[in-house]
Amino acid sequence: MIQATPVRLRTDSASFAADFAARLHWSADTDAAIEQRVADILADVRQGGDAAVLEYTQRFDGVSATRMAELELCQEELKAAFDALPEAQRTALQQAAARVRRYHEAQKKASGESWSYRDEDGTLLGQKVTPLDRVGIYVPGGKASYPSSVLMNAIPAHVAGVAEIIMVVPTPRGEKNPLVLAAAYVAGVTRAFTIGGAQAVAALAYGTETVPKVDKITGPGNAYVASAKKHVFGTVGIDMIAGPSEILVLADGTTPPDWVAMDLFSQAEHDELAQSILLSPDAAYLDAVQEAIDRLLPTMPRAEIIAKSLNGRGALIHTRSMEEACAISNQIAPEHLEVSSHEPHRWEPLLKHAGAIFLGAYTSESLGDYCAGPNHVLPTSGTARFSSPLGVYDFQKRSSLIEVSEQGAQTLGQIASVIAHGEGLQAHARAAEMRLK
Known part of the structure; x- marks a missing residue:
């Protein structure tokens, strides 16, 4: 029987700091063999263009094509995928897109407009904000497909005013995910190619005979994609190098334990390296959440992945107080931070570092992943100390005005x-x- 037992820690233990640091540890260093392979792929695509992309697509995805035009998804195919969806899925995509668009339009109004002023002597000083001309968005297509990633990357680019949005998505063995294609249609993707991996990043960064060179590449991917983005940074801009998914829950014991257990599962099911941590000053509540984990885990289709994640990197931590829990949260700077409390606004002012903060028992992290409105592309591995969620500002640049x-x-x-x-x-x-x- 599959079991998940996150490590139990107490902040009043003499060994807490060392034990917790060991649990948090994750290295962003990529295997040397992967780094070398990625460097070779980038060099091949830079020199060989379309031919190299075609060869790697055949080798890694099992998709044969004699020319790149066969790997491009036309607008008619994207619309057909949308039209063929069940009505509930079509409606959900449109509603999610509308909320994401509304949020990023407000973001643009608040932080993405040009401005200027004149000194007393008539000198004009200001800032001119202009969109990038062309961006590339990478959408994973391996273990899972993420139409939500299409919305979260393409819509803020659109709101920012980007003229061309080029999507790349791998289709292993030629399997196209209709929801991903439909999301590309709803989000207004300009062109889309069924290519992935380091070769897709290279094609976007350097350009080929068919794939246009972009100014910036955004979107998550596997170790090869992350390594490729690091290599091409400087030739193009990138959003971030994302680590494993993370959720940190601060709980005062008033939220049903089943809800919190499932919230921990929601990140653990991504992959074995994902991290789910619960902080609470109520020891009995931690026991109740562990009981819920034991009871609910067998009902989950991805139970094995969840168990490996919780056993390897999960933690249930008994704190001295909610104030201490907030302080520990600031040290971690988590990707997703849930304040599962009957008075979340009491604690929110104490929280400085997090990719996204979810306030109150009804605000599950999963709502932010799909349809709340704010972007779900968030800084991981403690980088929320100095990084922000993907936003309109990532698809704009600023020029100083001086007259x-x-x-x-x-x-x-x-x-x-x-x-x-x-x-x-x-x-x-x-x-x-x-x-x-």
């Missing part, structure tokens, strides 16, 4: 001259001085 008036040049020229001479850059100083009266 110095004649009067302003008299003041600024003197300042610049002094500093430039101090740096030993005489031409800089002279350029400023020539504009002085």
